[in-house]
Amino acid sequence: MTTDLNAGTQDPVYVTDALIAEDIDAYLEKHQHKTxxxxxxxxxxxxxxxxxxxxxxxxxxxxxxxxxxxxxxxxxxxxxxxxxxxxxxxxxxxxxxxxxxxxxxxxxxxxxxxxxxxxxxxxxxxxxxxxxxxxxxxxxxxxxxxxxxxxxxxxxxxxxxxxxxxxxxxxxxxxxxxxxxxxxxxxxxxxxxxxxxxxxxxxxxxxxxxxxxxxxxxxxxxxxxxxxxxxxxxxxxxxxxxxxxNDTRLQDYAFRLPVQWVNRPNLDFRGFAGQIATGVVRPGDAIRVLPSGKTTTVKSIVTWDGDLAQAVAGQSVTLTFADEIDCSRGDVITAAAEPCEVADQFEATLVWMDEAAMLPGRPYLLKIGTQTVTATVTEPKYEVNVNTLEHRASKTLGLNAIGVVNISTDRAIPFESYAANPDLGGFILIDRMTNATVAAGLIHFALRRSQNIHWQAVDVNREAHAAQKTQKPAVVWFTGLSGSGKSTIANLVEKKLHALGKHTFLLDGDNVRHGLNRDLGFTDADRVENIRRVGEVARLMTDAGLIVLTAFISPFRSERRMVRELMAEGEFMEVFVNTPLDVAEARDVKGLYKKARAGNLKNFTGIDSPYEAPEAAEITVNTVELSAEEAADRIVAAILAR
Missing domain, CATH: 3.40.50.300 (P-loop containing nucleotide triphosphate hydrolases)
Structure with a gap:
């Protein structure tokens, strides 16, 4: 079959189907390789x-x-x-x-x-x-x-x-x-x-x-x-x-592949899939898996279209190793001789994107590369004024604010500075309650203390302390409005446990503010830091084998969850002292509600600062229905039944 492309002209051009197909192929080939x-x-x-x-x-x-x-x-x-x-x-x-x-x-x-x-x-x-x-x-x-x-x-x-x-x-x-x-x-x-x-x-x-x-x-x-x-x-x-x-320059850097998926279709194959961020990799190359630091060599580079002799930045591939070493999603495969850094504390620039201001000390999820970890932000070193570029002191970051902060993660992660490698230096922060992205960040460098501070091995560990006391350590966390009866009930619980020969310690919200937390006020940011410090102290006390009782308003779910995650499985018991606001206000033993209503006491929980009730507390006691004594008996029974 032929086609007249210039019908009616003096010099008609006839093109065969084969020629049309050839032209189409050439056209597609040309456009496929456009940058x-x-x-x-x-x-x-x-x-x-x-x-x-x-x-x-x-x-x-x-x-x-x-x-x-x-x-x-x-x-x-x-x-x-x-x-x-x-x-x-x-x-x-x-x-x-x-x-x-x-x-x-x-x-x-x-x-x-x-x-x-x-x-x-x-x-x-x-x-x-x-x-x-x-x-x-x-x-x-x-x-x-x-x-x-x-x-x-x-x-x-x-x-x-x-x-x-x-x-x-x-x-x-x-x-x-x-x-x-x-x-x-x-x-x-x-x-x-x-x-x-x-x-x-x-x-x-x-x-x-x-x-x-x-x-x-x-x-x-x-x-x-x-x-x-x-x-x-x-x-x-x-x-x-x-x-x-910029695509071509990525091949000039050291090899980096964040592992997205462990490819295990059957018992005879185990590969590690991801997109190469930078560099080039070939079979036989020596590689290092971070953060573990284990080394091996690349056995093969597997793709749907067959094995490759070489793979470069931008390609999605599956690597197999010559040796069986541990490698999981979130790990980074690097050139053995040129690994990236591993740390758990960084300086970073943060662009805050949420209506709610950043709260220093609050735990967020940090997603970097293919890994998600828990992270907290310290007070900003400074906030940038975009008009004058001056660095001004700030205790938090509001919507669209840009600041430089220190960030601490719950475990060491592989990274590079954003300037060197955006894939391993850029991250987002996610609110743990709403899953909303609240900030974007760019890592500058690891803090020196993240490299210099290590856990000291001790011979008498937490298990030995607990065995000596013949009890299971625990944190019993009382939360509720001011005037709900937390301190009264917690005090009764400790007396009953002490009478039973249990080793306990009571951390009360008012008492710790006389010493450990005397520098903190009652803003949302200070409340977060208050609970963070108490949580760390409570964890250390469980290492000593104690049953720790805490009585704090602790109004935010995020901070209570943070403390729960500091503890070993089954060692955290949340006790919600459920007293309606009108009942707690009617008691007003300390006269705080009266001051808050008059406007003389700012950031008071239940009046002009929110209280987020627990969604799944281990124990809930309603002090309208139960006396303090009855509530204490119920809680003691639950502690002993663990």
Missing amino acids: MLRFITCGSVDDGKSTLIGRLLYDTKMIFEDQLASLEKDSKAVGTQGGEIDFALLVDGLAAEREQGITIDVAYRFFATEKRKFIVADTPGHEQYTRNMVTGASTADLAVILIDARQGVLTQTRRHSYLVHLLGIRNVVLAINKMDLVGYSQERFYEIVKDYSHFAQQIGMETFLPIPMSGLKGENIAAKSTAMPWYQGPTLLQHLEEAPV
């Missing part, structure tokens, strides 16, 4: 980010006829561009975005030219959605920072520029947009460039490419602007097509 550039657009509100991307899609012929017809119809309905096409509607997909004319979510779009393929992330400009901008920037090779020519450099421009540089994006385009609204003024363009250059120098941004443009009019987007003949640089699309991509 891919990931970039983001960011900046302040209403700088024209969505319009710019919509114009790029339009100018690169990535809009179908039906989409264009729908876009023209929607543009007339919205009426924001004076009858012209509103290109922002191509990207702003949420109803709220279209109604408000803003970007809320991160919108990813794909387009391609003859030279390259692109994935662009349109990130929101509002300060409250900074976390979405960080998400989009985390995988980008290039950033397009937009500035409204009428507004100039704004606070959010500085914040996004700081984050872009912090995340390691070194290819930056300063897109000075809406030049049509300032008469295409060359003076205004250079005024903004000078202002931005001063800030860029302060944050260490060595180079950036300023381009004057109009997203709405298409000036200097895909074609050179005739309205600004004074600008002699590249168009935005030209620069995007020629900008370097």
Whole structure:
């Protein structure tokens, strides 16, 4: 079969099916090997980010006829561009975005030219959605920072520029947009460039490419602007097509593979699957598994299409080892001669993304690479003012705050600094109760004390202490509102246990604030630290074989869970002294509720600070139904029955 591709012309060209197939194969082969550039657009509100991307899609012929017809119809309905096409509607997909004319979510779009393929992330400009901008920037090779020519450099421009540089994006385009609204003024363009250059120098941004443009009019987007003949640089699309991509440099670093899955389809095969973060690996290479430090050699590199003689950064593979050594999900396979570091305490930059402020000492989940561990954040070393770049003292971090902190994890983890390896240096913090991502972090270095402090082996261990006392150590944690009767019941329980010959110690909330915790107040952050310290002391006392009784309001579930996880299995008993607020307030033995109601006692639990009741306490006693004596008998029976 043949096809006339030029029917009716003087010189018709006939193409066979084989030739068509050959051309299609050549076309596919050509496009398959195009490089891919990931970039983001960011900046302040209403700088024209969505319009710019919509114009790029339009100018690169990535809009179908039906989409264009729908876009023209929607543009007339919205009426924001004076009858012209509103290109922002191509990207702003949420109803709220279209109604408000803003970007809320991160919108990813794909387009391609003859030279390259692109994935662009349109990130929101509002300060409250900074976390979405960080998400989009985390995988980008290039950033397009937009500035409204009428507004100039704004606070959010500085914040996004700081984050872009912090995340390691070194290819930056300063897109000075809406030049049509300032008469295409060359003076205004250079005024903004000078202002931005001063800030860029302060944050260490060595180079950036300023381009004057109009997203709405298409000036200097895909074609050179005739309205600004004074600008002699590249168009935005030209620069995007020629900008370097970071993928190839990853092969030049030492080999790193975070293990995602232990591949065990049958008893005869055991491999370790994951995506290579950096470097190159070959069969026979000596490797080291971290954090254990065990060494062996690579036996084979297995893929669906067969074994490989070599694998490089970016490839997903399964490695088999020459020796049977322990390796699990979350471990990192490294070059034996060039392992990464292992530590449990770090200095890191933290970008806080949650409405609720960071609470130092509260346990969060830290996800780094393929591993998830429990971590706590100490008080920030400082918070960064994105306008002046000054380092100011802060006890916490609020929404969108950027600070430098120390982080401690519950066990040593393999890592590298973010600057050296984003895959093993970047992490997120997750709230343990809601599973919401609350922060993104970048590791700087391990703290020296994480390397210098080790557990000292002792001959008389916790089992020996417990055996000497002929009892099982435990922490009996009384929680409830002020005035619920915690201290009264805990005191009775200790008296009864003491009479039975048990070795006990009672830690009372008021008593520890006279010494151990006398420096702490009653803010949420101080309450967290109060319980953390008490939990550590209680754990040490169980090491001595004691039955430890604690009576603390301990209003937050997260901190009570933290203490539970410090203890051995079965050694933590949560006792909820369930007294209604009105009953506890009516008792008001210390007059605290009266002061709180009058506004003379701030951060008082139950009045202007929350109490999170236990969801699955081992014991619940209702002091309206039971006397203190009856409650104590019930608790003692439960302790002895363990």
